Amino acid sequence: MPEKQKIVIGVDLDGVCADFYGRMREIAAEWFEKPLHELPEEVSFGLKEWGVNNKSQYESLHRFAVTQRSLFSSMEMVPGARKYLRQLSDEGFRIRIITHRLFIHYFHASAVQQTVEWLDNHGIPYWDLCFMKEKEQVGADIYIEDSPDNVLQLRQNDLFTICFANSTNRHIENPRASSWEELYKMVMNLYPFLRSQSVT
Missing domain, CATH: 3.40.50.1000 (HAD superfamily/HAD-like)
Known part of the structure; x- marks a missing residue:
């Protein structure tokens, strides 16, 4: 061409x-100290189904995921x-x-x-x-x-x-x-x- x-x-x-949601689900289960099966696979934007209730909480989870669990290289x-x-x-x-x-x-x-x-x-x-x-x-x-x-x-x-x-x-x-x-x-x-x- x-x-x-x-x-x-x-x-x-x-x-x-x-697969952002698949990997983030694993990290969120660890973050909230919950069994993985308790976090639904289907979520809405913002992840409220996993117990993420506000922007500050999301940013804390996201920071942990990237800096401590290499989110962007482990998906x-x-x-x-x-x-x-x-x-x-x-x-x-x-x-x-x-x-x-x-x-x-x-x-x-x-x-x-x-x-x-x-x-x-x-x-x-x-x-x-x-x-x-x-x-x-x-x-x-x-x-x-x-x-x-x-x-x-x-x-x-x-x-x-x-x-x-x-x-x-x-x-x-x-x-x-x-x-x-x-x-x-x-x-x-x-x-x-x-x-x-x-x-x-």
Whole structure:
């Protein structure tokens, strides 16, 4: 694919490529000193089902998870993420990883190092790695996101966003994908339109 025709796919990490909720559930069970089975697998955004009642409590848990349990380098990969991102990359799409992992102060170095280690260890292809909250400023042609607030924000800015489905975003409307295979097919179906828009 010629450079000027490359389609940029903005890909979120947590909940899309990395199993954030699966690993965080294990850490939360330890943090709250509860048996793992007492923490439901399906949660809403904010993790109130696990006993996280406010922002301060979430930040304390999150800080412990990253600094003491290497959260960002110890998560399992979401099935299909590597396979289908590699296919998209091989087919000429530009993969731009976008994550808001620096939202809690004072341990940014650990968060960045763990993120790069995880991406490299799992063989995730990417051209760019962006740590930022305002994902609409990144300049992607397609966004893949699971956070309900982020999906709505991107769509309000008229940016095409596929919601990667999980229990936190059931209220978000289509387009949605419940697996990487489904997501890959959606992107390929969009390609002819996106390519026509990118040719100048």
